[in-house]
Amino acid sequence: MWIFDRDLWSEIFATLGKNLFRTFLTMLGVIIAMIILVLLLGGANGMSNGFQKIFAGTASNSLFVWSQSTSEPYKGFERGRRIQFKLEDATILKEQIPEIEVLAPRIELGSHRGVVTVYRNGLTSGSAVYGDYPNVDEIMKKKLVEGRFLNENDMTESKKVCVIGEETYKLLFEKGENAIGEDVRINGVFFNIVGIYKPNQNINIDGENSVYIPFSTFQKAFGSGDRMGWMAISVQSDTKVPVVESQIKRLLKNKYDINPTDERAIGSFDMSEVFNNVSAFTGVLQGVSFFVGILTLLAGVIAISNILLITVKERTKEIGIRRALGATPKVVKRQIVLESIVITVFAGFVGFAIAIGFLAIANNMIGENSDVPFYNLMISIPQFLGSFVLMVGLSVLIGLIPANRAIRIKPIDALREE
Amino acid sequence: MIQIKDLHKSYKMGKNSLHVLKGINFNVEEGELVAIMGSSGSGKSTLLNILGMLDSSDSGEYILDNVPIKDLNETKAARYRNKFLGFVFQSFNLINYKSAAENVALPLYYQKVPRKERQEKALKYLEQVGLKEWAGHLPSELSGGQKQRVAIARALAAEPKVLLADEPTGALDSKTSYEVMDLIQKINDAGNTILIVTHEPDIADMCKRIVHLKDGVIIEDKKIEQVRAEQYV
Numbered sequence: 001m002w003i004f005d006r007d008l009w010s011e012i013f014a015t016l017g018k019n020l021f022r023t024f025l026t027m028l029g030v031i032i033a034m035i036i037l038v039l040l041l042g043g044a045n046g047m048s049n050g051f052q053k054i055f056a057g058t059a060s061n062s063l064f065v066w067s068q069s070t071s072e073p074y075k076g077f078e079r080g081r082r083i084q085f086k087l088e089d090a091t092i093l094k095e096q097i098p099e100i101e102v103l104a105p106r107i108e109l110g111s112h113r114g115v116v117t118v119y120r121n122g123l124t125s126g127s128a129v130y131g132d133y134p135n136v137d138e139i140m141k142k143k144l145v146e147g148r149f150l151n152e153n154d155m156t157e158s159k160k161v162c163v164i165g166e167e168t169y170k171l172l173f174e175k176g177e178n179a180i181g182e183d184v185r186i187n188g189v190f191f192n193i194v195g196i197y198k199p200n201q202n203i204n205i206d207g208e209n210s211v212y213i214p215f216s217t218f219q220k221a222f223g224s225g226d227r228m229g230w231m232a233i234s235v236q237s238d239t240k241v242p243v244v245e246s247q248i249k250r251l252l253k254n255k256y257d258i259n260p261t262d263e264r265a266i267g268s269f270d271m272s273e274v275f276n277n278v279s280a281f282t283g284v285l286q287g288v289s290f291f292v293g294i295l296t297l298l299a300g301v302i303a304i305s306n307i308l309l310i311t312v313k314e315r316t317k318e319i320g321i322r323r324a325l326g327a328t329p330k331v332v333k334r335q336i337v338l339e340s341i342v343i344t345v346f347a348g349f350v351g352f353a354i355a356i357g358f359l360a361i362a363n364n365m366i367g368e369n370s371d372v373p374f375y376n377l378m379i380s381i382p383q384f385l386g387s388f389v390l391m392v393g394l395s396v397l398i399g400l401i402p403a404n405r406a407i408r409i410k411p412i413d414a415l416r417e418e
Numbered sequence: 419m420i421q422i423k424d425l426h427k428s429y430k431m432g433k434n435s436l437h438v439l440k441g442i443n444f445n446v447e448e449g450e451l452v453a454i455m456g457s458s459g460s461g462k463s464t465l466l467n468i469l470g471m472l473d474s475s476d477s478g479e480y481i482l483d484n485v486p487i488k489d490l491n492e493t494k495a496a497r498y499r500n501k502f503l504g505f506v507f508q509s510f511n512l513i514n515y516k517s518a519a520e521n522v523a524l525p526l527y528y529q530k531v532p533r534k535e536r537q538e539k540a541l542k543y544l545e546q547v548g549l550k551e552w553a554g555h556l557p558s559e560l561s562g563g564q565k566q567r568v569a570i571a572r573a574l575a576a577e578p579k580v581l582l583a584d585e586p587t588g589a590l591d592s593k594t595s596y597e598v599m600d601l602i603q604k605i606n607d608a609g610n611t612i613l614i615v616t617h618e619p620d621i622a623d624m625c626k627r628i629v630h631l632k633d634g635v636i637i638e639d640k641k642i643e644q645v646r647a648e649q650y651v
Contacts, residue, residue, distance in 0.1 A: 006533065015515075018515045318513055321511045321513060322524070324472065325525045325528060325572070326496050326501075326525055326528035327528050328528075329493060407492070412467050412472040412473050
C-alpha cells in the first residue's frame, strides 16, 4: 500500500517542514476554525445538557391536572360552580385511559397554594402542606439531602411522617441541627420528619417551603375524606401528552357535568410542551453551531488551498525537475493532495485539542453551579468523527485544485532557462 | 542507440508559425560522446527537448534503444524518461532542500527502488563523481562544480541508456568546466552514451563527434579527435 510508504511521507514532511512558518500560518485558519466549531458545538451541547440537568427527575411526558370553577352554565348548573375532584377519579382515569403510566393524586391543606403554620419548639414556618402518594416521586423526583421520601409503607399504615423542604428546615431548625426523627406540629397533629429535600431552583411546581405527608395520613389527620386536589400524571413514552390530556378532561367534564366547551373548569399543565420547546431550541442551536462551524472550517481549508496554490507556483521548477526525473502526474498529484490532507488534519487535531482544553476549563468553572444553564460542555463522538470526516473530505477536494495546477506544469516550461 | 529520421518541429507564435527543426536526420551509436552545437535559435535545445521527451515532434521518427518514441502521454513520457534518460542541466536543477544523496536517489525513488538500495546506489554514484564525503550536504553548501557533479551522479543513478546534458558547463568557470568535462569523459570511457548541447567550441572539442545545427538543419556532422580535459585540470 502506497499509504504506508515511508518515502512518500518523508517527501511530504520535507516539503512542509521546508517552510515551517508558512505551513503554520496556513494551519492557523483551520486551527481557529476547528476551535470555533468545537466550542460552538460544545456550548450547544452544554446548554442541552444544562437544560437536561435542570429537568432531571421531572418526567418529560407528564402533565398536571387540577380543578377550578366552571365558566359556563350546563345542565341546570350555574356558572362559577367550584369543582371538587374525588379520589375515585384517579382510579377511574387509570382504568379508562391505559396510556396513563403513573397517576399521583394529591391534596393540600388550606386552599390552593395555601399556607399553613408548622410549629416546632416555638419556631414556625408558613408552609404548603401536601398529602401525597409515594409514586409522585416517579414524576417529580425529589432531591433528598437527608433521609428518604415517603414510601408505600407510610401510605398503608398511615404513618404520621413527613418530608420537609430545605427552606422549612431552615425556619424550624438551627443550622446544622439534626432534623431526622424530630417532630413538627401541623394543625395540632405531630409528624415525624423522615427526609429533607432540596427544591429544584429551575422548575418549581411545589413551592420552596413545603411539607409532604402520606395521602392516607392526610385523610385521617385532617378529615379530608375522599377529596382530591390535583393529579400529577405521566403518560407512556410513545403517547403524546396533549392526546391524553384531552381524554382526561373529556372524562372528568362528563363526570362532573361540565359543559364540554368549558375551558376554565379544569386546569392543566403540559410538561412535555416545555420540554419540546427547550429541545427544539437546543436542537436549532446545535444545527446553527454546526452550520457556522462548517462554514468557518470551509474558509480555513480554502486558505490552505490558496497557500498550496502559491506553493505550487513557487515550486514550479522543483515539480519540473521531479517530472523530468520520472515523476508521473499521478505521483505529483498525490503528493500535493496528501500535503493538503496532512496540513488540514494536523491543524484540525491541534485546534481540536485547544478547544477541548477550553471546554474543560469552562466545565471546571461552571462545575455543579445550577444557576448557569450550561453543564458538561463536550462534543459527542459522532460529532467529532463527523467533523473530521468532513474536514478530510474538504481537504481532499480543495487539495485537488493546487494538485491539478501542479500537474499542468510541463517540465519543459519549468526547466526553461531564464 | 538513437535513430532520428526527418524530424520536424514548429512553434505557433500567434498567427505566425516558427519552424524550428526542419528535417533532422542523425543516428547515435552506443558509447558515443556527441556535442550538439549551434548559435541560439538554431534549434539545438528543441532537439534536446525532443530527445529528452520533454517535448514532442510534429513529424518524423525517433527510436531510442529500439523503442519507437511516439504517442506519449505524460505518464508514459515520465516512465520512459526515468528508464532511458539521465538529464544534466545548465543550472544543475538540484532540489534545494534535499541533501546531495537524496537528490541522487530521487530518480531511483520514482523507479520504486527500495530505500536501502537507493541509499547505497546514491553513495556509490556520489563516490564515482568524487563527492562521497558531501553526501549529507545541501546544494547550497556546495560549489557550482560540485553541484553539477551531484547532478551528473543523479543522472547516472538511474542507469540510463543515454545521458543528455544541456549546456552542462554553461554556469561554470573554465577550470570547473574542464573538471566536469573530465568527469563526463570518464563516464563516457566506461561505455555510456552522452549527448551534450553546448555553444562553447572548447567543450565541443572534448567530445568525439560534433553535430552543428543552423536554422533547424544539420550543416555539419563530423567525428573529431577528442581533446582530453584531464590535461587542463
